[in-house]
Amino acid sequence: MKIDILRIGQRLVRDDRVTTHVALVARAFGASKIFMNEVNPEIKDTLNRVNKSWGSNFQIEFIEDWRSLLKSKRKDFKIVHLTMYGENINDAEDKLRKEDKILIVVGAEKVPRDVYDRADYNIAIGNQPHSEISALAVLLDRMQNGKQFNAKYDNARLQIIPTKKGKQVIEKNDWLNREPDVG
Numbered sequence: 001m002k003i004d005i006l007r008i009g010q011r012l013v014r015d016d017r018v019t020t021h022v023a024l025v026a027r028a029f030g031a032s033k034i035f036m037n038e039v040n041p042e043i044k045d046t047l048n049r050v051n052k053s054w055g056s057n058f059q060i061e062f063i064e065d066w067r068s069l070l071k072s073k074r075k076d077f078k079i080v081h082l083t084m085y086g087e088n089i090n091d092a093e094d095k096l097r098k099e100d101k102i103l104i105v106v107g108a109e110k111v112p113r114d115v116y117d118r119a120d121y122n123i124a125i126g127n128q129p130h131s132e133i134s135a136l137a138v139l140l141d142r143m144q145n146g147k148q149f150n151a152k153y154d155n156a157r158l159q160i161i162p163t164k165k166g167k168q169v170i171e172k173n174d175w176l177n178r179e180p181d182v183g
């Protein structure tokens with residue numbers, strides 16, 4: 001499944017951190033790309049640094065006009081708008097998993113009415129207000145059933161060896177020279 005994200009309505013300064021976290025979640029939970037207005041150009045550097053250290057080819061594309069992006073994406077992608085007013089994820093997850101290409105729209109301030117109309121699915125992660133970061137994480141997890149957490153990246157410089165206590169991180173070169181685990 002190919003998953004892209006569209007972030008709309010980001011407010012200057014106030015939403016910088018949240019938008020960065022939306023992008024980090026998108027990357028870590030298996031999306032390919034995020035589109036957003038160029039409100040804070042530093043987000044691109046932050047995500048490029050994360051890609052360089054931890055791998056993946058996650059992309060950020062700055063756009064001028066999110067409505068024209070939505071229009072062009074509609075040809076190939078199903079549009080999934082995250083909103084607390086939508087259909088409960090528990091009732092919609094099966095059909096979402098059958099889709100091939102999805103563009104997920106996440107808001108910041110009040111989302112204009114036409115987004116609700118243009119979306120193929122308006123999806124609520126519960127019908128209570130919370131956050132676009134948590135809503136995106138839960139949606140991506142439900143759609144992929146946790147498979148995104150098994151991803152390994154060939155282009156990673158660093159890789160974490162999961163441990164019950166402490167921290168174990170290896171450099172890619174160490175990893176290439178490592179004896180295979182036996183047993």
Ligand code: SAM
Pocket residue numbers: 081082083084085105106107108109110111123124125126127128129130131132133135
């Ligand atoms: N008041 C705004 C509105 O009327 O659209 C929403 C603001 S909310 C802080 C920002 C974004 O978080 C929303 O646009 C939506 O994408 C997401 N969000 C918040 N709660 C959600 C929920 N229960 N289900 C799905 N998305 C949610």
